[in-house]
Amino acid sequence: NAGVTQTPKFQVLKTGQSMTLQCAQDMNHEYMSWYRQDPGMGLRLIHYSVGAGITDQGEVPNGYNVSRSTTEDFPLRLLSAAPSQTSVYFCASSPGQLNTGELFFGEGSRLTVL
Amino acid sequence: QKEVEQDPGPLSVPEGAIVSLNCTYSNSAFQYFMWYRQYSRKGPELLMYTYSSGNKEDGRFTAQVDKSSKYISLFIRDSQPSDSATYLCAMTNFNKFYFGSGTKLNVKP
Numbered sequence: 001n002a003g004v005t006q007t008p009k010f011q012v013l014k015t016g017q018s019m020t021l022q023c024a025q026d027m028n029h030e031y032m033s034w035y036r037q038d039p040g041m042g043l044r045l046i047h048y049s050v051g052a053g054i055t056d057q058g059e060v061p062n063g064y065n066v067s068r069s070t071t072e073d074f075p076l077r078l079l080s081a082a083p084s085q086t087s088v089y090f091c092a093s094s095p096g097q098l099n100t101g102e103l104f105f106g107e108g109s110r111l112t113v114l
Numbered sequence: 115q116k117e118v119e120q121d122p123g124p125l126s127v128p129e130g131a132i133v134s135l136n137c138t139y140s141n142s143a144f145q146y147f148m149w150y151r152q153y154s155r156k157g158p159e160l161l162m163y164t165y166s167s168g169n170k171e172d173g174r175f176t177a178q179v180d181k182s183s184k185y186i187s188l189f190i191r192d193s194q195p196s197d198s199a200t201y202l203c204a205m206t207n208f209n210k211f212y213f214g215s216g217t218k219l220n221v222k223p
Contacts, residue, residue, distance in 0.1 A: 004157075031209070040122065042202060043158070043213040050209065058210060090157055103150075103211070105157030 001026050006091050006106035013081045013113045021076040021109050023091030029104070031094040032074040033058070034066065036087040037108075043090065049074055081113045117141055120203055120214025128222050133190040137203035137214045140184065144205040144212075147179050149188045152200045152216065161201070162188060193221045 007022045025032065033048035035058075045058030049068040063085060065077040074093075078085060088110050092103040120137045127133055135149075146165055150158035162177040164170045164186075170177045176189040186203055198221050203214040 033211075035213075040215055042118070042120070042215040043204075043211075045211055048209060056209075059212075092157075102160055102163060103158075105159065107157050108155070 003027065004091055004093055004104055004106035006089075006109050008109060009107065010110050011112070013078075013111065015082060015113060017081050019078050019081065021078075021089055021091075021111070023074045023076065023106060024072050025074075025091075025093040025104070026072065027093065027095070027104065028071060029093035029095050030071070032068065033092050033094075033103070034064070034074070034076045035090045035092065036060065036085075037090060038087050046076065046089075078111075081111075083113045085111065086113045087111060115140055117212040118203060118205060118214045121217055122215055124218040124220060126220045126222060127193055129193060129195060131193050131221070133193050133197070133219060133221075135188040135190075135201050135203070135217050135219070137186050138184055139186070139205055139212070141205075141207070141212075142181070142184065143207045145208075146206050147177070147186050148204040148206075149175075149177055150202040150204060150213075152202060154199075158202055190219075193219075195221050195223050197221050 004025045034046040035043040044060045047066040049055045091106045118139045149162040151161045152158040167181045174191045178187045200216040200218045202216045
């Protein structure tokens, strides 16, 4: 099993550009989520999904869109990138819809917005 | 006010020392409490997981939860250089997770 795979690992964008961070898991997990990690702020939840076709907002959803058309994939879209979105992004998944703590994380995607 | 507060460190200890890491939180609805370990440029990995109040031990690691004080701790006994990492506390009441800012630990040989 590859676990949780994130692409790309590194990306540089200009302000106003759009892009999609990809996340795929091969563990048949129902729950998937996106976090951003900034110095001194810890991990903050952006969006999450408890199954295909179901998504919900987390703590910092503004500027990001998600969709969940399959169990395996949970892409994160930046509609119009801003320098404040410079961060390390982590995708995480968990078995079951009722998530009680055991998150499996990807390796992260480092995004710089100029 | 942040949902979860964690001492940022950094914390530097000699090999073999006992390490204490702590977090406080404000939301009394949290039921599940976790400690994640994150090595540099890697994703976090689950270290310990506790439901409600009490203690849980796993080898050199002990997690404590005191819901009355809204305080959780992680103790590492006989610390090793391989324990050098950032430790993140986290808590949830289903589906939405809140993480502390992380404590960077360095264990010197």
